[in-house]
Amino acid sequence: MIQIEINDPQYAQKVKIAQSLYQVIDPELFVNIIDLGLVYNIIYTDNTITIIMTLSTPHCPLGDAITSGVNNALSVHFPGHAVTVQLVWEPKWNFEMMTAEGKKLLGIA
Amino acid sequence: MADINIAKAPKSYAVLPFYAVGSLFFLTLSTLLVFSHQTLLTQFLHPHILAIVHATTLGWVTMVIFGASYQLLPVICERNLFSNILALVSFFGLLSGVILLIIAFWFFLTGFWMITGGTLVVLAAILYFINVTVTAKKCNKHAIQKCFMISAGFWLLVTTVMGLLIAIHLKYPLFNTNQLQLIALHAHVGFAGWFLQLITGVSSKLVPMFLLSRNKPEKYLQLAFLLQNTGLLIFFFAAIVGLWNNIVWIGYLLVIAGVVYWLLYIIAAFKSRIRKPLDFQMRFTFLSLIFLVLALFLLPFIMHSWPMPYIQLYGLLVLMGWLSGIILGQTFKTLPFIVWNYHYKSLNGRVRVPLPKQLYREILVKWNFYFFIAALMLMCAGLLLQVNMLFLVGSIFWLLIAIVFVWNVFDILLHKTKKSDSN
Known part of the structure; x- marks a missing residue:
């Protein structure tokens, strides 16, 4: 799961980005991608935002919808930034990466 | 870190018509079943029963499986579907073929209508097999599910060609063998080749995905693939040469062993599921x-x-x-x-x-x-x-x-x- 350090110079922006990403739901699991632990890193510059993330299943049938969701959510809150979603399969996602809230939402806590 | 391109879902016309028409065939066969209930109690090769069986296997089950396969194949193979157009043509082939077959069986119109229906279904099976094979061929990653999809497509082709030959045989006799055994062979190649292998492959991907399972013992699936196909090949060739009471049993036992390994895989996925309810x-x-x-x-x-x-x-x-x-x-x-x-x-995350x-x-x-x-x-x-x-x-x-x-x-x-x- 993503950790944003309080001493990160872009702490405020990254928190705002993470908050925007709470609106992106994995339609199969009905849980947002932050609580699922799918977002690994956020790279923020003055003009660009890069989201490094994974999917719960490689080539998840709804993967396209999730990555579009990331673009959509960020384009609303950061209209001046070019958004890139970088999908990675390493490290492989597992249930331990979910937040406590995510586990609760999924009924497995 | 590599930027990975994810496969796009197939076009809606390559998937949704199969679900729509498949469900309507389900309604049709269920209505026919009510009207033929008395016949079914006493006979199993009555024309009305043959019509219902083909409405079920082709119009309902195969129709929905085609649609689901075109959607799931890119997920399993991690590549886009080879051709949406071929998928659509296979839909029209299957639809027209099944309609002709149901009518031909119900009124037992052997000859032109039955043979034409059978030919259209074979055409649909060929197009399906091409789409599955080419999509899977482009996939670099080895996945046992891919092997099941290809073998199922192959056995569908064998089943439909056999069905067409039987339809021709009813009008222009081709074989000297017992007709009942020919029909049994046709039915069981469809059962253990097409349906069983397709469902084994697809379920082994979907069940752990839906249950969020930790344990997915791939070795069981590899054994299932080997045993189901070896058993079916032995069964097929034994039946062709007329060894119904001997070697055909070995084929049966191997297929059963293949089913057991698949079920063991499903049980392992079930037991290790994160999603309990x-x-x-x-x-x-x-x-x-x-x-x-x-x-x-x-x-x-x-x-x-x-x-x-x-x-x-x-x-x-x-x-x-x-x-x-x-x-x-x-x-x-x-x-x-x-x-x-x-x-x-396109709206996710925006509204x-x-x-x-x-x-x-x-x-x-x-x-x-x-x-x-x-x-x-x-x-x-x-x-x-x-x-x-x-x-x-x-x-x-x-x-x-x-x-x-x-x-x-x-x-x-x-x-x-x-x-x-x-x-």
Whole structure:
């Protein structure tokens, strides 16, 4: 799961980005991608935002919808930034990466 | 870190018509079943029964499986579908072929209509096989599910060609063999080659995905693939050369062993699931597997002496219990997501959108689960006790399932985009 350090110079922006990403739901699991632990890193510059993330299943049938969701959510809150979603399969996602809230939402806590 | 391109979902016209028409065939066969209930109690090769069996295997089960496969193949192969157009042409081939076959069987019009229907179905099977093979060939990653999809497509082709030859044989005799054995071979290549292998491959991907399973012992699947195919090849060639009472049993036992390994894989996925509560879609799936096991226990007795009504009972367990059961549940694990993707993919994260499960009525799936149990219990009891009324009530329950299912499916298919601003 993503950790944003309080001493990160872009702490405020990254928190705002993470908050925007709470609106992106994995339609199969009905849980947002932050609580699922799918977002690994956020790279923020003055003009660009890069989201490094994974999917719960490689080539998840709804993967396209999730990555579009990331673009959509960020384009609303950061209209001046070019958004890139970088999908990675390493490290492989597992249930331990979910937040406590995510586990609760999924009924497995 | 590599930027990975994810496969795009196939075009809606390559998937949705199969679900729409498949559900309508389900309604058709269920209606025909009510009208033919008396015939089914006493005969199994009556023209009306043949029409219902082909409406079930081709119009209902194969139709929905084609649609689901075109959607799932890119997920399994991690590549886009080779051709959406071929998928659409296969739809028209299968649709027109099945309609002709149902009419030809019902009125027993051997010759032109039956042969034309059979030819169109073979054409659809060829197009399906091309699409599956080329899509899978482009996939660099080895996945056992891919092997099952290809082998299932191959056995579908063998099944449909055999069916066409039997249709020709009915008008222009080609074979000297016992006609009943030819039909049994045709049916079991379809059962153990097409349906079993396709369902083994697809379920081994979907069940752990839906249950969020930790344990997925791939070795079991590899053994399942090897045993099912070796068994089927032995069965096929033994039957071709007429060794029905000897080597054919080895084939049967190997296929059974292949089924056992697949079920062990499913059990491992089930036991290691993170998602503990089972929704009704998954309950349908697990219940359908029980009907498959019952059918496989019954098979040796049928192979031995072809007694009635056990042969009809076997057909009921395979076609209604196993195949229909799995589709009645899994349709609502796939179709709402497919339709949701077309409507809301571009809106996700921008506005508040409904969830896929809000595209249909979950309560109807629950009702259908209980109707399904009632219908099968009544029909099985009616067959075994030879009580017409029990079978009739069971078939009426079955028709009720079809009506509820079609209602729910068309609720999804005719969904209109709904959105509300969340910002």
